[in-house]
Amino acid sequence: MSLLTVEGVWKNYHHHSVLRGIDLEVAPHEVVCLIGASGSGKSTLLRCVNLLETIDDGSIYLDGSEITDVRTDPDDVRRRIGMVFQSFNLFPHMTVLDNVTLAPRKVHKTRSDQAEAEARELLARFGLADKAGEYPDRLSGGQQQRVAIVRSLATQPRLLLLDEVTSALDPTLVTEVLAVIRELKDAGMTMIIATHEMSFARDIADAVCFLEGGVLLEHGPPEQIFTAPEHPRTRGFLQRVLDAGRL
Amino acid sequence: MTEGEAAPPAASDASEAAAVPAALVEWTKSDRQIRREADLRRRARRSTSVATASTIVVVTAVVVLVTASPGWPRVQETFFNPSQFVEGLPDVWRGFLLNVKIFLIAEPLILILGLVVALVRTLRSPVFFPLRAVAVFYTDTFRGIPTILLIYLVGFGIPALALQGAPSDPVTLGIIALVLSYGAYVAEVFRSGIESVHPSQRAAARSLALSHGQTMRYVVVPQAVRRVIPPLLNDFVSLQKDTALVAVLGPLEALRQASIHAAETFNYTPYLCAALLFIALTVPMARLTDHLAARTARRQMAGGHL
Numbered sequence: 001m002s003l004l005t006v007e008g009v010w011k012n013y014h015h016h017s018v019l020r021g022i023d024l025e026v027a028p029h030e031v032v033c034l035i036g037a038s039g040s041g042k043s044t045l046l047r048c049v050n051l052l053e054t055i056d057d058g059s060i061y062l063d064g065s066e067i068t069d070v071r072t073d074p075d076d077v078r079r080r081i082g083m084v085f086q087s088f089n090l091f092p093h094m095t096v097l098d099n100v101t102l103a104p105r106k107v108h109k110t111r112s113d114q115a116e117a118e119a120r121e122l123l124a125r126f127g128l129a130d131k132a133g134e135y136p137d138r139l140s141g142g143q144q145q146r147v148a149i150v151r152s153l154a155t156q157p158r159l160l161l162l163d164e165v166t167s168a169l170d171p172t173l174v175t176e177v178l179a180v181i182r183e184l185k186d187a188g189m190t191m192i193i194a195t196h197e198m199s200f201a202r203d204i205a206d207a208v209c210f211l212e213g214g215v216l217l218e219h220g221p222p223e224q225i226f227t228a229p230e231h232p233r234t235r236g237f238l239q240r241v242l243d244a245g246r247l
Numbered sequence: 248m249t250e251g252e253a254a255p256p257a258a259s260d261a262s263e264a265a266a267v268p269a270a271l272v273e274w275t276k277s278d279r280q281i282r283r284e285a286d287l288r289r290r291a292r293r294s295t296s297v298a299t300a301s302t303i304v305v306v307t308a309v310v311v312l313v314t315a316s317p318g319w320p321r322v323q324e325t326f327f328n329p330s331q332f333v334e335g336l337p338d339v340w341r342g343f344l345l346n347v348k349i350f351l352i353a354e355p356l357i358l359i360l361g362l363v364v365a366l367v368r369t370l371r372s373p374v375f376f377p378l379r380a381v382a383v384f385y386t387d388t389f390r391g392i393p394t395i396l397l398i399y400l401v402g403f404g405i406p407a408l409a410l411q412g413a414p415s416d417p418v419t420l421g422i423i424a425l426v427l428s429y430g431a432y433v434a435e436v437f438r439s440g441i442e443s444v445h446p447s448q449r450a451a452a453r454s455l456a457l458s459h460g461q462t463m464r465y466v467v468v469p470q471a472v473r474r475v476i477p478p479l480l481n482d483f484v485s486l487q488k489d490t491a492l493v494a495v496l497g498p499l500e501a502l503r504q505a506s507i508h509a510a511e512t513f514n515y516t517p518y519l520c521a522a523l524l525f526i527a528l529t530v531p532m533a534r535l536t537d538h539l540a541a542r543t544a545r546r547q548m549a550g551g552h553l
Contacts, residue, residue, distance in 0.1 A: 047450075050454055052450055052453060052454060074453075075456045075457075075458055076456075078453065078454055078455070078456035079456040081454075082454075083451075083454040085447065085450070085451060085454075087447060089447045089448060089450065089451035090451075091448065091451070091452075091465075091466055091470075092470065093469050093470050093473065102455065102457070102465060103455035103456060103457065106457060106461050106465065107455065107456045107457055107461070151455070152454075152455070155455065155456070
């Protein structure tokens with residue numbers, strides 16, 4: 001059974017449809033990459049899955065139960081889904097350790113010492129052991145994004161949503177964040193990744209989805225999408241990416 | 248860029264190794280830099296002497312102008328009389344302690360009321376509509392009523408209701424009026440602080456499954472409070488002097504003591520005592536506000552998030 005099912009999802013902003021009937025299935029341990037130009041609806045789709053946006057039509061199921069049902073408690077859904085943002089969104093007034101332990105302590109009611117031990121273990125796993133006491137603005141962009149990933153992992157989510165997590169980074173810092181995501185894939189994490197890093201998507205994805213104008217135009221294994229795309233618009237997009245030297 | 252030693256292998260940077268290690272290059276000041284610094288020192292000395300000269304000229308001009316005015320001997324006698332000053336000071340000082348007491352009691356209550364009203368205005372659930380409406384009505388009306396009018400209304404209105412247990416002590420009534428008046432201002436200051444926290448912070452907190460209340464308490468309000476400390480202190484400075492408005496209800500605070508003296512002796516020097524005492528209280532507060540505002544500006548210049 002699929003972990004996440006998106007069925008005919010529409011999202012409108014002021015008479016403009018950002019998502020136009022998206023269908024998507026994500027199996028457990030699967031890594032799905034969303035590609036497409038800026039404004040194609042990648043981020044909006046992720047925000048809808050996490051219920052940060054309400055949808056205008058369709059339904060989304062997590063573990064077989066509908067999360068877009070009006071009676072669903074959004075916080076209960078978000079407890080099972082982690083999200084990492086393009087601009088990190090670390091809490092600037094808290095140390096790295098407090099950023100990571102906030103949700104375990106306050107939402108999952110984990111004891112402070114236990115939450116702290118688990119957080120330190122996770123930070124160490126991603127090369128951030130010595131940053132636990134630092135404030136976010138003392139870290140490089142790559143380190144901040146790694147902390148943000150650790151923060152989203154601290155609550156042991158079933159599904160991780162990554163929204164262009166390397167787009168705000170210096171090119172030399174992108175690799176360290178991608179290395180973390182690769183490690184998560186190896187550990188079996190289910191992920192939906194909106195990205196502009198085509199070679200990374202090709203390398204890590206089990207399935208790639210091409211979005212344009214809020215429509216999921218093509219969905220398939222990376223070899224097919226990147227080498228033999230069926231849709232002419234996918235071909236056009238990949239050609240533009242190629243011309244820009246990004247593949 | 249400082250990189251953790253335990254960073255993933257991919258993080259190592261080849262371009263840094265190619266550069267000359269900084270420690271091997273010794274810096275000796277060039278002649279050009281030495282000349283530049285000498286020029287800068289000369290210029291600084293010149294600025295200091297210009298500032299001193301212009302200050303002397305301005306102060307002299309003001310003193311001459313005031314003392315040369317035809318009414319000056321009268322003014323000196325009624326406002327700057329040393330013996331009246333010494334005579335009035337003890338009573339005015341005792342009254343002033345009451346001003347400080349009013350301030351110290353009112354201020355925490357204002358902060359609590361302001362924060363509660365600001366938080367009520369952030370609630371979105373329809374259940375809270377009446378509370379939200381009350382909060383909006385409160386901030387709209389109480390910011391519009393002149394403080395002195397509010398002190399009259401509360402000070403004479405509440406006792407007139409003759410309610411069981413309603414306060415009748417003028418100091419308490421004065422504090423209630425000040426809290427109601429300043430609470431509305433402070434609520435708006437808090438609200439602007441809350442709204443200045445970027446929505447992405449809220450999105451991050453909610454995505455971690457924190458509830459609206461938890462998001463406010465742990466993420467938004469701590470950041471908002473830090474940002475509004477300078478404008479809040481500015482309101483405190485204003486409140487410190489507005490404690491004198493409670494005089495209209497009759498308690499023996501600084502202004503009231505001064506006017507009693509003035510009425511007895513037909514000399515206004517005690518008012519000067521009161522003014523100097525208020526200045527002595529508000530000036531340090533104003534300097535602290537400037538200092539904190541400058542610190543905030545420096546942090547923002549440095550690209551930090553605070």
